[in-house]
Amino acid sequence: xxxxxxxxxxxxxxxxxxxxxxxxxxxxxxxxxxxxxxxxxxxxxxxxxxxxxxxxxxxxxxxxxxxxxxxxxxxxxxxxxxxxxxxxxxxxxxxxxxxxxxxxxxxxxxxxxxxxxxxxxxxxxxxxxxxxxxxxxxxxxxxxxxxxxxxxxxxxxxxxxxxxxxxxxxxxxxxxxxxxxxxxxxxxxxxxxxxxxxxxxxxxxxxxxxxxxxxxxxxxxxxxxxxxxxxxxxxxxxxxxxxxxxxxxxxxxxxxxxxxxxxxxxxxxxxxxxxxxxxxxxxxxxxxxxxxxxxxxxxxxxxxxxxxxxxxxxxxxxxxxxxxxxxxxxxxxxxxxxxxxxxxxxxxxxxxxxxxxxxxxxxxxxxxxxxxxxxxxxxxxxxxxxxxxxxxxxxxxxxxxxxxxxxxxxxxxxxxxxxxxxxxxxxxxxxxxxxxxxxxxxxxxxxxxxxxxxxxxxxxxxxxxxxxxxxxxxxxxxxxxxxxxxxxxxxxxxxxxxxxxxxxxxxxxxxxxxxxxxxxxxxxxxxxxxxxxxxxxxxxxxxxxxxxxxxxxxxxxxxxxxxxxxxxxxxxxxxxxxxxxxxxxxxxxxxxxxxxxxxxxxxxxxxxxxxxxxxxxxxxxxxxxxxxxxxxxxxxxxxxxxxxxxxxxxxxxxxxxxxxxxxxxxxxxxxxxxxxxxxxxxxxxxxxxxxxxxxxxxxxxxxxxxxxxxxxxxxxxxxxxxxxxxxxxxxxxxxxxxxxxxxxxxxxxxx
Numbered sequence: 140x141x142x143x144x145x146x147x148x149x150x151x152x153x154x155x156x157x158x159x160x161x162x163x164x165x166x167x168x169x170x171x172x173x174x175x176x177x178x179x180x181x182x183x184x185x186x187x188x189x190x191x192x193x194x195x196x197x198x199x200x201x202x203x204x205x206x207x208x209x210x211x212x213x214x215x216x217x218x219x220x221x222x223x224x225x226x227x228x229x230x231x232x233x234x235x236x237x238x239x240x241x242x243x244x245x246x247x248x249x250x251x252x253x254x255x256x257x258x259x260x261x262x263x264x265x266x267x268x269x270x271x272x273x274x275x276x277x278x279x280x281x282x283x284x285x286x287x288x289x290x291x292x293x294x295x296x297x298x299x300x301x302x303x304x305x306x307x308x309x310x311x312x313x314x315x316x317x318x319x320x321x322x323x324x325x326x327x328x329x330x331x332x333x334x335x336x337x338x339x340x341x342x343x344x345x346x347x348x349x350x351x352x353x354x355x356x357x358x359x360x361x362x363x364x365x366x367x368x369x370x371x372x373x374x375x376x377x378x379x380x381x382x383x384x385x386x387x388x389x390x391x392x393x394x395x396x397x398x399x400x401x402x403x404x405x406x407x408x409x410x411x412x413x414x415x416x417x418x419x420x421x422x423x424x425x426x427x428x429x430x431x432x433x434x435x436x437x438x439x440x441x442x443x444x445x446x447x448x449x450x451x452x453x454x455x456x457x458x459x460x461x462x463x464x465x466x467x468x469x470x471x472x473x474x475x476x477x478x479x480x481x482x483x484x485x486x487x488x489x490x491x492x493x494x495x496x497x498x499x500x501x502x503x504x505x506x507x508x509x510x511x512x513x514x515x516x517x518x519x520x521x522x523x524x525x526x527x528x529x530x531x532x533x534x535x536x537x538x539x540x541x542x543x544x545x546x547x548x549x550x551x552x553x554x555x556x557x558x559x560x561x562x563x564x565x566x567x568x569x570x571x572x573x574x575x576x577x578x579x580x581x582x583x584x585x586x587x588x589x590x591x592x593x594x595x596x597x598x599x600x601x602x603x604x605x606x607x608x609x610x611x612x613x614x615x616x617x618x619x620x621x622x623x624x625x626x627x628x629x630x631x632x633x634x635x636x637x638x639x640x641x642x643x644x645x646x647x648x649x650x651x652x653x654x655x656x657x658x659x660x661x662x663x664x665x666x667x668x669x670x671x672x673x674x675x676x677x678x679x680x681x682x683x684x685x686x687x688x689x690x691x692x693x694x695x696x697x698x699x700x701x702x703x704x705x706x707x708x709x710x711x712x713x714x715x716x717x718x719x720x721x722x723x724x725x726x727x728x729x730x731x732x733x734x735x736x737x738x739x740x741x742x743x744x745x746x747x748x749x750x751x752x753x754x755x756x757x758x759x760x761x762x763x764x765x766x767x768x769x770x771x772x773x774x775x776x777x778x779x780x781x782x783x784x785x786x787x788x789x790x791x792x793x794x795x796x797x798x799x800x801x802x803x804x805x806x807x808x809x810x811x812x813x814x815x816x817x818x819x820x821x822x823x824x825x826x827x828x829x830x831x832x833x834x835x836x837x838x839x840x841x842x843x844x845x846x847x848x849x850x851x852x853x854x855x856x857x858x859x860x861x862x863x864x865x866x867x868x869x870x871x872x873x874x875x876x877x878x879x880x881x882x883x884x885x886x887x888x889x890x
Contacts, residue, residue, distance in 0.1 A: 157278075159380035160820065162191045165280060165316050166328070173332055175212045175278045176317060178341045179479045181237040182279070183264075186271035187230055193543070196612045197223050197523055198632065199623025205230060210263045212270035214537040217262035221521040222255070229516055232479070236653060238338050244464035244512060246456075248449075248481045250490065251518030254638040257485045261445050261516075264483075265392055268442065272386035279391060280316050280383050281441070283309040283783050284353040307380065310350050311442035313391050316381045317342045319354070319374060343466060344477035347440070348427030353378075386442060393439025393480070395455075397448035400716035403458050408434035408468050408476065412503065430470050436462070439480045448511050449486040452492045456484070457509055484513075487624040519633030520590045524610040527583035527639070528554045534643040535560060549613050554580045555708065557868055562650050572650045573666045575873035576712065577705050581669035582646060585676055585701045586637045589694045592630025602697060603704045637676065637694060641683055645675045661872040673698060712882040716863035717832055717856060731761040732791065755779070762786075767828070829885060841889055844882035 160168070174185055190206040197410075202223045219226065236243050248689040249257050264352055271277035287306035315326055321427040322666050323483065325342060333339035346354055355375040366372045373379070388394050400407060415429035435444055446452055447458075462468060463482050494513075521527045531544050535558065544550035558574040587609075588602045596605050600621075607614050608623040615621075649667050656663040677698045680691040733744050734753040743750035755777035762783065773783050832839060832853045838852040847854040857878070864874035 140725065149363065155367055156385070156640045157383055159283070159382040161376040162282075162316060162374045162379055162381055169317075169332060172197050172276060172278075172321065173336075173340065174276045175280060175515075176315075176332065176340050176342070178237070178343075179481050180233050181338060181340060182277075182442060183268065184267050184338075184482055185231040186277060187233070189271060189274070189277065190267070191637070196547075196610070197221060197526075198628065199612050201612065202227070207267050208260075208263055209299070209539075210259075213266045214539050215541040217259045218539070219256045219259045221523060222518050223376060225516050225518055232516075234338075236481070239341065240572055241801055245514040246463060246484060246512050248513045248515045249485045249518060250488065250515055251519065252634070252638065254640045255485055255518040257445075257487075261447060261485060264443060265388060265394075268386045268392065272391075273293075278383050279313075279386050279441070280381050280679075281310050281313045282316050282319060282350060283307045283380050283382055284350060284357075285378050285380075288357055308353075309382065310347055312347045312349070312437045312476070312478070313349050314347045314440065315342050315344060318344050318346050319350075319379065320444075320476075321370075325540045335451070342479075344479050347476050348430070348470060348474050349432070350873070352427050379562070389438045391439065393435035393437065393444045395435040395444075395446045395452060397451040399435075399452075399482055404434070405457055406434055406452070406455060407436050407711050408432070408456060408470055409437050409762070410434075411471070425471055425474060427470065427474055430474075436468055436478055436480060437476075438634060438736045440478045442480060444480045446481050446482075446484040449484040450490040450493050453490070457506075460509060460512055460699050463512070473483050475690050491797065492523050520586075520636050520638065522587055522590055522606070522609050522633045524580070524583050524587050524606055525550050525554050525584050526610075528579050530639050531579050531582055531642055531646070532558060534639055535646060538647035555868075557870065557873060560650060564651075571665065573870055573873055574646070574650075574672070575666050575870075575877060576868050577708050578667055578669045578672050580708070581705045582642050582676065584673045584704065585673055585698065586639065586642055588697050588701055590633050590636030592632050595630040597625075597626060602701055603700050612735050637680075637691070638685070641679065642676060642686070644673060649675055656876070658872070658875065661875055663872045663876055665875055666870070668873075668880075670702065670869070670880075673702055707882075709877050710884065712864065712867070712869075713860065713878050714832070716828065716860045716867065716878075718835070719863040720859070721835055727761070727765070731758060731765075732795070734758050735787050735791050736795060739788060743804060752811040758787075789862060829889075831862045841882040841886040845879055846887075 176184075177185055181412065187205050187207040190211060192203045192205055195202055197206045204223045205226065208219045208226050209215055210222075212690065230664050232247060236245070237243050249260060251257055272279045285306045285308070320328060322345070324805055329340060329342060342585070345351070348390060354373060357378055358369055361369050363371045375697055384390055386392060395406060401410070404410070409431045410433075412429050416425060419426035419429045432438075432581070435446065439445070444483065447457065451780055459482060462478070466479060467475055467477050494510055496506075521530060525542065532538050542550065542553060544553065555577050556579070557576045560572055560574070561569045562572050563569050575617075584603065584606060586608045591602050591605055591609075593602055602609075605628070606619070608626075609628075613620055614623045646667070649671060654664050654666070654671070655667070677695050680686050680694055681688075683691075686694070734757055736742070737744045738753040738755075738758065742753075744753055759774055759777050759779070763771070763773075768786065769783055773780050779787070836852055839856050840853050843853045844857060847857055860878060861871065861874045864878065865871060869877065
């Protein structure tokens with residue numbers, strides 16, 4: 140078993156690396172697989188596009204999302220939840236820059252409040268680019284030199300000694316293999332390589348100073364020796380090899396963290412090493428071999444440069460002004476270096492303050508040129524209930540997999556799920572705590588509701604409705620379906636509100652704390668209910684330093700609507716459990732729909748006994764008993780009146796025709812219908828009413844629920860209800876607590 144781990148590690152490294160090759164072999168490989176020669180922005184674009192897309196609903200709109208940002212290479216650990224429109228705009232910028240159609244002088248800037256996913260963006264980029272570089276189409280190459288075999292060599296080394304057993308020294312800044320070619324030759328090579336592609340590869344950078352030193356030394360030696368084919372001699376496999384490398388921080392990706400210090404030049408490109416300068420001084424000039432290429436641009440050459448928490452490095456931003464446009468920096472006055480990197484800076488809103496400190500000077504603002512170079516992409520707080528629920532669960536557990544569902548119903552079931560967490564107390568013992576069903580949903584919904592702009596919400600909807608529209612794309616009210624695209628939501632959604640860090644801390648404190656609940660047989664003390672979470676979130680607003688008094692007051696005012704919605708969800712769970720054995724099966728629904736369809740089209744219904752006429756009694760019973768739409772007065776015997784006929788045609792047949800149209804390529808048949816797609820039928824399958832309970836259980840009394848008398852109908856109903864609730868994700872304790880809460884509410888309106 141242990142040897143399996145060693146073998147797996149060998150396999151992974153074997154797949155990621157290959158033997159060095161000659162320059163000629165690399166050129167041949169590039170013509171077979173042009174992607175391996177891509178310049179920085181094109182390579183990043185290729186990596187993003189290589190993982191495909193998926194369809195999501197955000198802010199009520201269907202959008203195509205690049206799977207790259209789900210961090211699939213790392214099992215979703217650093218997935219960026221939401222902000223799909225912002226990420227798509229970033230990819231559009233990459234495409235524009237890569238194709239040389241504009242924005243090449245821009246520095247891409249990601250801005251936004253804390254806890255909106257900006258840090259995850261950096262980690263996701265690193266993970267994705269690293270894994271892409273391990274694939275055949277994503278191989279990344281640089282060059283290494285050996286000058287020891289040339290006569291009269293001074294040696295080429297990063298240190299004081301040359302290792303005679305291994306005299307190969309890699310470019311310290313990932314120089315592109317094609318940069319070895321003279322510029323005019325390189326241009327012709329690239330013309331042939333690119334062919335008719337609309338996204339041509341560009342390699343404008345010359346050799347870096349370190350490699351140039353090796354090249355010039357070899358060229359000088361061969362000229363002195365009378366060599367005629369000097370380029371062939373210098374790039375002979377004895378002196379030059381092309382090797383692949385796995386992209387990572389420091390190798391193609393440069394990251395400048397907030398805590399990094401040093402002079403601007405040290406942070407950007409690196410610094411001279413004093414001891415090496417004395418040893419490698421070349422005729423009075425500074426030898427580039429004596430330079431430490433550990434600056435962010437040096438490490439990121441060839442791919443990506445990220446400046447984190449950019450406000451901490453505001454002094455550098457002006458130094459970066461011309462880097463994207465000129466693609467060149469200086470190690471020293473006499474030594475310059477070409478670079479190929481995509482510049483990205485990440486900041487919180489404090490950078491805006493830094494950039495605007497001279498804005499009152501109008502045309503004399505010294506930062507105006509910098510602001511013109513920044514291409515801003517603004518991350519916002521999540522405004523999708525399901526995404527926020529996923530984020531909260533991530534913050535509380537080690538869950539990393541990105542949620543993907545075949546239908547919204549499946550996704551909603553995940554959102555409402557309970558969550559069990561092992562909590563360690565001060566004595567070191569572990570206790571299991573439960574966030575009851577709808578607790579995470581409640582926290583997520585409240586967070587989202589605080590982030591929504593109420594100014595653009597129509598009078599018929601509240602902020603909970605808006606949140607549900609954003610998450611699903613539509614809401615259902617009885618027979619009426621309200622689509623998000625019916626409204627023009629252009630408010631300032633996601634720019635403020637309760638961050639996930641506040642929610643996480645509140646829930647974590649609740650899990651560590653104690654409740655005053657007691658039960659003779661059930662561990663109700665271990666259960667955290669949705670109302671517990673909502674009350675604690677609201678109570679903590681005033682003391683949290685991130686909220687102003689006005690914000691805290693506004694968010695508290697939005698609590699009641701969330702509580703009402705969650706109570707409705709809990710009530711639906713309990714009601715469904717009470718009536719679990721009395722529901723309408725889909726066969727009965729299908730039979731009704733088939734008879735209505737035949738009735739409307741003057742057709743017959745196919746049965747095992749052969750074709751039969753549509754049954755008026757069957758349709759009547761379904762409409763009166765299951766739908767509860769009509770009474771006896773709506774029929775003439777079993778024949779429908781005009782009112783019933785209108786209902787059948789407008790609510791059933793119209794929905795069937797719509798379904799047939801949407802599925803017209805599949806050869807429509809009534810038997811193929813997903814009856815859940817018909818709103819009025821969906822209501823039959825999903826919705827019950829307490830009147831049904833009162834009709835079916837004549838002796839049931841919700842006021843006796845907490846401690847029902849033995850041998851009563853209430854006792855029997857409760858036992859079956861709790862059993863069904865446990866089958867649907869509740870624990871025995873949370874089922875007891877939730878049903879008690881619901882029955883207390885129901886008892887007030889029972890009579």
